Amino acid sequence: MSEQATPAREAAAEPAAGGGEPPEADRFRRLVAQTVAGPPWVVTVLAIALALVVGGLLMIISDPEVTDTFGYFFARPADALSASWSEVSTAYAALFKGAIFNPDAAGSLTEALRPISETLTEATPLIFGGLAVGLAFRAGLFNIGGQGQLIMGAIATTWVGFTLDAPGFVALPAAVLAGLAGGALYGALVGWLKAGPGAHEVIVTIMLNYVAFLLLGYLIGSDVFRDPDNPQPISKPVADAARLPHLFGDSLRVNAGLLLAIAAVVFTWWLLNRSTLGFQLRAVGANPSAARTAGMSVGYGQIMAMTLSGGLMGLVGMSQVLGTANANNALTQQIDAGLGFTAITVALLGRASPVGTVAAALLFGALQAGGREMQAAAGVSIEIVTVIQALIVLFVAAPPLVRGIFRLRGEGGGHSGLLAKGWNG
């Protein structure tokens, strides 16, 4: 944390620092600064690069074999550098192969498409989740309760999925709608508590996350849900008819959940930018007092925002159960997979816009898919992906930091799409 220079301080320090460095580097930096200083996506790209660099450093310092070579760094620096390089390059090459394209497996079409399929599969729930958090952001609410809403959605979906004995064209829509409703109701509760008694949505949603988590644990062990044939605490699997079909053959995991996610993107974009309700939500988010003066009901807007946001989160739970994310198509205690929190980072990175959310979800989906390959092929724990994701968001949220590190000039850097707000606001 030594390079946290604000633009102002950095500008003051620049002449001294510039004097000691080679002129090519200086010219290069100026070129970079001139061409890319302005738009916010530059900060995003640089933030991703920085996060990957920090991730690489973490791999190096945590590997005893590599750190040993640093013990005799001054005697044979090449050893340490090549060991570090091979550590990091192997890991990131595996990440790329797992997420985008694997040149070793280019023989068959299925194998060539597998990494992309994995990325899209991982991105599907993140799209729903990112839209959910983003929608609430736009209405001035911070939905930190994705975990709870997606669990409630998953519970509802699973219950319909294994009780309803019907052909696919009935069972699947019913299960999907159940997930939507489960999450929406749980979200509406938050909106109602916010609009009525004025309970802060962040506190309420944090608490409801754990209520849902404990309820899930209880239900999995209860007679209604528990699978009697399985020794593990797991629910009965949903009927085959209610599962989301694979899109490109059974060996690729990408499934119809992706199509639903795309539909959700279009719907959310339309809602926010073209509908009356969306205008109302954005007005409530931008300035509640003005919205109230203009005759809008702030409470109604908040309840609707949380209901829609919760519904989208419920679809995350739905895709976890009906999709290919878990092989059993059943409820487990780990069904949430931390997606409620990852969704927050997706929405932040996507700046709470539907299109930005898709891009961010694809990026994080790729990191997730590649992370699994990295763990399998290079032996680097997938947990590093969480670190990288968190760092990307931190850097994006603090543009002056990124500009400071890369010595870019820029206008203050705007805000991260969110206004500072306290518990009372």
Place this chain on the structure above:
Amino acid sequence: MSATLTPTTAPGSATAAATDRGHWYVGGAMTLVGLYALVAFGLGSRTDDGAKAVFNLNLLGDQAIKVPDLTVPAGPTAIALSLVCVAVGVLRLAVRLTGSRRTAATSAYLVAFVAAFLVWATSGHSLNFTSVLNATVLAATPLILGALCGVLCERSGVINVAIEGQFLVGAFAASFFASVSGSLWAGLVAGCLAGGLLGAMLAVFANRYLVQQVVLGVVINLFAAGLTGFLYERLMQANPEYNKTMAFSAIRIPVLSDLPVVGPVLFGQNAVFYLTVILIAVVQIGLFHTRWGLRTRAVGEHPTAADTVGIKVVAMRYRNVILGGLIAGLGGVWLTIGLNITFNKNMAAGQGFIALAALIFGRWSPLGAVSAALLFGFAGGISVSLQPLETPVPTAFLSMTPYLATIFAVAGLVGAVRAPAADGIPYTKS
């Protein structure tokens, strides 16, 4: 500054309205729950036929002063306690209580309800009540430390949702450095420092880069979970010598630890616990009786006014958030080398969020937060102790009580809950 003042005034009036209705809601709800207790606990089949509830009050066999077991007739006792609940409920409906009277009434209600429940649950069995208290204290210690961290941060105007992450890094560092160095105290210092570092990170992003603080806390939690998970898989999983089972041994304070019931629970714990007790006193006295405390509260309530009288607002916030981080780190220390448990991925398991709940439930005051943490710890301790009693109540629902209680609290049903006015709003001179 006018922009930041507007949002604080509007909800204030909303909460005032909620308290007016709250008087009816609360009284009605209390009476109904009391009646339910009467039917379910007092008149239910579990307490029929003169069943007795036996409470064992000795924690250890070698207790110097032994207390005889407390045996009560389950049915009549539960009925009497439930009637106390109903009476308090009716009192709340009939009279508008304020201040300390309301607190006393609520406390009496809670104690009677919990006692009725315990008598009912123990009916026909025996329960070691002292061991329930001991489990309460063990479960409450990290919550207390986390909540004290929250008090320091939020009283000076920085929201800290990252207590969970601070627990995780504290727990990891404590276990790792204690195992490597062989010294528990080295582990303790490392754990505190790790929490403090995360606090510094929070402080920098919140105060210098003005990142929305709830977002920041969530992201820092993810960062901490990923970092400790990664380092755990990288270093500890293959080498158990980096993650040894170690713990501070219990220090029995002479005489006091021989007191019946509370003796072993409060005076037979380890050094981290005593440090926690000292910290409670330091934070409570510091916040309300020292210059530092006055300044901290000023900075959290009205930074502009504090600035005009020469208090360095941002420096104050930096200092308090980092101090808070050190304390939360100690909470992490407790989770591993305080409890004799090795580090595991995500071992904080939401306790950082319960600590946040305790902070809010305790209305941002140190002693309030400690009481709330003890209450939540009791809910945790009892859900463990009840398992052998074969009660029909699933433990999941008992574990939910802290969270539900907090929702009721912020919804204004337990009186108005108000955060420091400038909590979460970064200070910039304009």
